[in-house]
Amino acid sequence: MFGLIALFDEKTEELIKDIWRELTERSISAYAGEVVDRKPHITFASYNNLNLSDFIEQMDVTYNNQSVIDIKFSTIGSFLSSGALFFAPTVTKDLRELHSNHHRDFERFNDHPHSLYLPDNWIPHCTIANRLSAEKLNEAFNYCSKRTSAIFGKIVEVALIDVSEIGKAPIIYSKELKK
Structure with a gap:
């Protein structure tokens, strides 16, 4: 199994990692430590099997001229009956296009x-x-809603991760976006 994820600028990544650590320290959630080197991200796609060389080649084509996009998290949410808590970004035209262009260009996968x-x-x-x-x-x-106000950041990179092994999600390949 594989995932294509969007990664954030360093400041945004560190802010979210701080929240993960604080939730762990308060014995609320151990999410941060469940996967080695987990990075805050937004998942764009999932795949069962991939021809990695073809996929990576398509990543180079699709994301070669893609610019960094602004992102704003101002919503906390949960999926029904999941026990999951998340920050939801404002769905802007740029975010929708980044996601839909990925699925258009990678449809064959x-x-x-x-x-x-x-x-x-x-x-x-x-x-x-x-x-x-x-x-x-x-x-x-309650903690997260009081801990921070809106988070303003950037999506600066897309990465292909391997989620086949429990507790690991190594980056196989990543592509930095244009600044």
């Missing part, structure tokens, strides 16, 4: 026709905590 990351199913989000009890979800929500 789509081997998961019911993926939650396809354009008509996608709910963009950056996970803050996962698999929480109702009590811990409430604690995490």
Whole structure:
């Protein structure tokens, strides 16, 4: 299994990692430590199997001239019956286009026709905590809603990750966006 993720500028990444650490220190969520070297991100696509060399070649073509895009997180959300808490970005034209252009250009790789990351199913989000009890979800929500105001950042890179092995999600290839 593979994922295509959008990565943030250093300041935004560190702010979200700080929140992950604080939730761990308060014994609310251990999400940050569940995956080695986890990075804050927004998932754009998922794939069961890939021809890596073809996919990477397409990443070079698609993202070669893609500019960095601004992102703003001002919403906290949860998926129903999931125990997940996330920051949701404002869905701007640039974010929609980045996502839809990916799916247009990578359509031949789509081997998961019911993926939650396809354009008509996608709910963009950056996970803050996962698999929480109702009590811990409430604690995490209350903490995060008081911890920070809107987060202004940038998507500066896209990366292909391998999520085949539990506890690991190494970056196989990444492409920095134009500044």
